[in-house]
Amino acid sequence: MKKIAIASGKGGTGKTTLSLMLSQLLSKDKKVRLLDSDVENPDCHLLLDVVEQKSREINVFKPLIDLEKCTFCGKCQEVCEFNCLLVMPKDVMYFKELCHPCRGCLLVCPEGAISEGERKVGYLHTGKINENFYFDYAIMDVGEARANPLIEELKEGIVGDEDYVIIDAPPGANCPMVEAVRDSDYTVLVTEPTPFGLYDLKIAVGVLGELGLKCGIVINRSEEDDGIIEDYAESAGLEIIAKIPFSREFASLYSKGIIEENFFPGLADDLLEFFS
Amino acid sequence: MKEVLVISGKGGTGKTSITAAVAELFDNILLADCDVDAPDLHMLLKPRIIETDIFMGGKFPIIDRDLCIKCGTCREVCGFGAISEDIVVDPLACEGCAVCSWNCPQEAITMIQKEAGRRYYSEVGPGHMVHALLKPGEENSGKLVAEVKKKANAIGEEKSYKLLITDGPPGIGCPVIASLSGVDLAVVVTEPTKSGIHDMERVLATAKHFKTPVKVVINKADLNEENTQALREGLAEKDIEVMAEVPYSRKFTEALREAKTIVEYAPESEESRAVRKIAEAIGEFAGIGLKEKG
Numbered sequence: 001m002k003k004i005a006i007a008s009g010k011g012g013t014g015k016t017t018l019s020l021m022l023s024q025l026l027s028k029d030k031k032v033r034l035l036d037s038d039v040e041n042p043d044c045h046l047l048l049d050v051v052e053q054k055s056r057e058i059n060v061f062k063p064l065i066d067l068e069k070c071t072f073c074g075k076c077q078e079v080c081e082f083n084c085l086l087v088m089p090k091d092v093m094y095f096k097e098l099c100h101p102c103r104g105c106l107l108v109c110p111e112g113a114i115s116e117g118e119r120k121v122g123y124l125h126t127g128k129i130n131e132n133f134y135f136d137y138a139i140m141d142v143g144e145a146r147a148n149p150l151i152e153e154l155k156e157g158i159v160g161d162e163d164y165v166i167i168d169a170p171p172g173a174n175c176p177m178v179e180a181v182r183d184s185d186y187t188v189l190v191t192e193p194t195p196f197g198l199y200d201l202k203i204a205v206g207v208l209g210e211l212g213l214k215c216g217i218v219i220n221r222s223e224e225d226d227g228i229i230e231d232y233a234e235s236a237g238l239e240i241i242a243k244i245p246f247s248r249e250f251a252s253l254y255s256k257g258i259i260e261e262n263f264f265p266g267l268a269d270d271l272l273e274f275f276s
Numbered sequence: 277m278k279e280v281l282v283i284s285g286k287g288g289t290g291k292t293s294i295t296a297a298v299a300e301l302f303d304n305i306l307l308a309d310c311d312v313d314a315p316d317l318h319m320l321l322k323p324r325i326i327e328t329d330i331f332m333g334g335k336f337p338i339i340d341r342d343l344c345i346k347c348g349t350c351r352e353v354c355g356f357g358a359i360s361e362d363i364v365v366d367p368l369a370c371e372g373c374a375v376c377s378w379n380c381p382q383e384a385i386t387m388i389q390k391e392a393g394r395r396y397y398s399e400v401g402p403g404h405m406v407h408a409l410l411k412p413g414e415e416n417s418g419k420l421v422a423e424v425k426k427k428a429n430a431i432g433e434e435k436s437y438k439l440l441i442t443d444g445p446p447g448i449g450c451p452v453i454a455s456l457s458g459v460d461l462a463v464v465v466t467e468p469t470k471s472g473i474h475d476m477e478r479v480l481a482t483a484k485h486f487k488t489p490v491k492v493v494i495n496k497a498d499l500n501e502e503n504t505q506a507l508r509e510g511l512a513e514k515d516i517e518v519m520a521e522v523p524y525s526r527k528f529t530e531a532l533r534e535a536k537t538i539v540e541y542a543p544e545s546e547e548s549r550a551v552r553k554i555a556e557a558i559g560e561f562a563g564i565g566l567k568e569k570g
């Protein structure tokens with residue numbers, strides 16, 4: 001099995017487009033699982049006809065505080081590094097957005113007043129497009145702060161008999177992106193030939209470098225002159241795997257939710273050649 | 277001071293290009309870039325840095341090998357599976373909760389703080405700007421966002437600014453939640469694509485959750501007339517105002533390639549007129565006028 005993550009420092013560069021194209025192409029004769037790990041704003045499902053979908057809640061730990069047993073000693077507040085607990089004379093307040101959930105409060109409470117509770121942070125949806133193309137995504141509840149538990153749960157759905165797992169990573173270069181790409185065999189960074197594209201690409205390459213991960217570049221909205229990205233790729237020793245040309249027609253199809261993997265002649269061949 | 281936050285949920289809707297162009301039409305405002313893991317605003321506004329602050333990130337456990345007896349207690353209590361069998365901490369899995377440290381019977385684990393990024397206070401054409409850069413792969417983007425906002429509010433007070441325009445991060449998670457705090461108006465930039473609309477709905481719900489008033493800008497409005505019409509109707513139903521519609525054009529990209537805003541690159545274009553409309557509405561909201569044309 002090969003795990004390929006599709007990422008980009010900047011949002012909106014075409015990660016989802018590339019993830020779908022690649023999954024559609026590879027699933028013609030191989031077993032593919034696509035994971036949409038942009039749990040804050042998953043989009044892949046809007047562009048796919050998913051069949052046989054199953055859904056369930058994703059829950060994380062929350063401290064259940066028994067006020068009968070609690071002596072309001074304040075130890076839990078003291079150990080919580082994330083300031084989620086506020087112990088008052090007759091009550092304990094819990095700020096769920098801040099909780100990581102480390103269970104430190106549960107471990108420290110001398111009265112045994114804190115027990116294992118659960119709270120819902122989103123949903124996991126699993127399904128398939130056809131016999132060769134499996135697709136899972138998770139969606140975070142509005143108002144929740146932490147994407148990582150959902151990404152972890154999503155990745156647990158990898159069965160192991162897939163030929164390819166394609167991970168559509170969240171934008172940016174912080175914790176959710178790291179969680180999505182950290183165990184991939186290869187990461188594709190999608191960028192565009194503008195100064196924004198280059199700047200954010202460099203940040204993403206920096207992150208992957210720290211993680212010790214292999215990566216290559218796909219230039220989206222490519223124009224006659226992609227020098228800005230090409231020069232950097234050469235100096236950084238990174239391969240440019242393929243280019244997706246700038247096309248208003250393609251953008252307009254995308255706006256309707258259509259991704260045509262053979263729209264650009266040559267692109268499919270470049271991708272298949274690289275990933276087969 | 278009124279704070280206007282520009283967000284989009286989905287990346288690539290043209291949020292930063294529009295924010296920078298709007299800023300360029302004022303000559304006495306404060307700016308903040310809260311997209312701390314991939315800040316882009318400075319590329320168009322070219323700040324001259326006045327002040328740099330080091331941002332200390334979350335904590336990280338350092339294990340004293342002389343004291344450690346490999347009892348494995350830390351490994352058992354760690355809720356994130358961050359400690360290996362031979363008692364080595366995986367920096368990517370560690371959340372810095374310190375549970376290992378205070379449970380260690382040998383007191384062999386000390387928590388230390390590392391530099392996780394920098395915050396800058398700068399001078400820009402339209403006034404001043406507070407921005408930051410998180411180190412690659414660091415956590416705590418929400419905390420750095422809060423630091424940026426703290427500084428912006430202090431400067432706003434000190435220099436009696438009437439308007440703060442903040443470029444927000446993508447998504448709806450912790451950095452966005454941190455960005456929303458204290459905001460008087462959120463401007464959501466969307467595009468008439470299936471995913472743009474879906475992501476806008478999520479960002480609108482997030483703003484509503486934190487009780488922030490919102491207005492919408494439809495970028496690339498002529499890309500799909502049917503979707504744009506659906507957007508207009510959906511927003512009218514929710515009583516949300518569309519501030520402006522900006523046409524889909526390569527001019528933004530062309531301007532970007534020269535590191536210019538659209539109002540510098542093509543001041544008389546339809547795109548610039550749409551941007552002007554947004555700036556006027558924001559100016560009116562804060563009770564200030566645009567800079568003189570010239």
Ligand code: SF4
Binds near residue numbers: 081083100
């Ligand atoms: S689980 Fe950890 S982060 Fe959550 S409240 Fe308890 S001590 Fe704080």
Ligand code: SF4
Binds near residue numbers: 353375
């Ligand atoms: S600080 Fe918390 S997450 Fe990090 S190794 Fe210790 S127990 Fe695990």
